Amino acid sequence: MSHIRFVHAADLHLDAPFAGFGASAPAHVAATLRDATFDVYDAIIELCLNEHVDALLVAGDIYDASDKSLRAQLHFLRGLERLSAAGIRSFVCHGNHDPLDGWEAGFPVPATCHRFTGEIEAVPLDPADPGRAMVYGYSYPRQRVHENIARRFKRNDDAAFAIGLLHCNVGSNPNHDPYAPCTVEDLAATRIDYWALGHVHTRQELRAAGPAIVYPGNPQGRHPVETGPRGVYLVDVAPGGRPSLTFHALDRVRWTVIPIDIAPFEHAPALRNAIERAVGGALDQADGRPIVYRIELAGRGALHADICRDSYLDDLRDEVNREWAGQQQFAWCDRIENHTRPVFDREQARAGGDFLAELLTVFDDSSHEASLLTPLGDLFNHHAAGEYLRDVMPAVSGLPSLLAAAESLCVDELLQESTS
Ligand SMILES: [Mn+2]
Structure with a gap:
């Protein structure tokens, strides 16, 4: 041929x-x-x-x-x-x-x-x-x-x-x-x-x-x-x-997601500098193309409360867009998503003597408790839900990470309640 x-x-x-x-x-x-x-x-x-x-x-x-x-x-x-x-x-x-x-x-x-x-x-x-x-x-x-x-x-x-x-x-x-x-x-x-x-x-x-x-x-x-x-x-x-x-x-514009953990940042200029470094890196990797990017803010940090204020993220987005959108090889931020959480000192909270302290003690005492699987079994083997969940029923070895996620959710709700 x-x-x-x-x-x-x-x-x-x-x-x-x-x-x-x-x-x-x-x-x-x-x-x-x-x-x-x-x-x-x-x-x-x-x-x-x-x-x-x-x-x-x-x-x-x-x-x-x-x-x-x-x-x-x-x-x-x-x-x-x-x-x-x-x-x-x-x-x-x-x-x-x-x-x-x-x-x-x-x-x-x-x-x-x-x-x-x-x-x-x-x-x-x-x-x-x-x-x-x-x-x-x-x-x-x-x-x-x-x-x-x-x-x-x-x-x-x-x-x-x-x-x-x-x-x-x-x-x-x-x-x-x-x-x-x-x-x-x-x-x-x-x-x-x-x-x-x-x-x-x-x-x-x-x-x-x-x-x-x-x-x-x-x-x-x-x-x-x-x-x-x-x-x-x-x-x-x-x-x-x-x-x-x-x-x-052959793409003309490249899309990028930029994840940023807010934990190290005490104030807005530090966060802005981190964003600038990340955007600069993304532009370097785009082979001369313009980029459109989305920022995903995550982690626990001092900036959480500020970030949750009305218009904070809109202002931050406008700020970075003013910096980067004017260039020939532009970088345009379409959205900043907020998945951040408040700062939380676990040791201090556990010593607090209040409801949160008691809850954390319960979590500590049950982290290797196989008996927890019994109530979970009611959910994962439920006659209707079980069809989807049965195969993902956690084992004893999976309990610590499941409990850590549950604790984090409880803590967030309680902290939010105490600050609002
Ligand atoms: Mn298609």
Whole structure:
């Protein structure tokens, strides 16, 4: 067989709204976010052109909404036309975000582009030489596809290599909707050589070969949970058929979560300095990209009471945004979350002689008390709740950490009561 080279992308989510970020952000930050999914798509097209690939494969969720925005459709088409002009083919299927029954303007795609329908089809990667490779694919006819589509793929060609293009949830990933559910075994049973998957937004190589089963993830994070480098795979298949994958990070804006423990800080400037150091570090790791970040404040510390005051966190956020949002490589804080707790001197509290002291003594006396498992058993084996809890019933060895968490909760409630 001859060498095959393609780019595998998925979940472009063109024109994703980045809900909630535009309103308070300065114009250049809002514009960068608004254009990010489009800029990333352009970077994917550039990669295809520079690497002289045979084809671009897009495994569903090209568009963010089933009623596909006109801007997104026109922009997507422009990229396909650039590929076409360079003799590069494209293969696309649709997923749950952009199913076939949503609105679209309906203009024709270039002849070099194949859009898969709601029936599984097989088309040659290279019509001039159908023996090189076949591409099998399927598009969602509607948003919710609950059937196992993978099992319907039947390879029936003599080509040297076969690629499957599908938007699906492999192995019941709980972070994504259970659409087109299937297992690694279902995919392996089809005799397809490379599964170009979409749907799961976190990059995953479920299998390296025989067949390769790959999620490239979404190439642009859309919210703070979609952190870290994101992009596409450049795939080379040498004679012999084993694919080799190279990940290319193409994200335009990187999302980061910054956890900060407030314990060491006596006052606001110290906390602010710590945030500045953390943001500086995150910018250094972003390879020149701007970042959007969320701060998660946690731990027990002297600043807890201040942090809980109205507008304190809003002011702190505005302060750090004034510092960092103006730069070309900006850092924009979308939110500061407060999980902090008050300072608590356990030894002193235990010597206090009040209700709290008595409670702490009870905790100390029962930390290795196996008899505690009896009342817990009533809950964990409850006729209804037990269905979910039975398997996680703590053992005696797990009691100390369970009691520590319970003590911490009780202490917080009591301290809050005494200060309010
Ligand atoms: Mn998606």
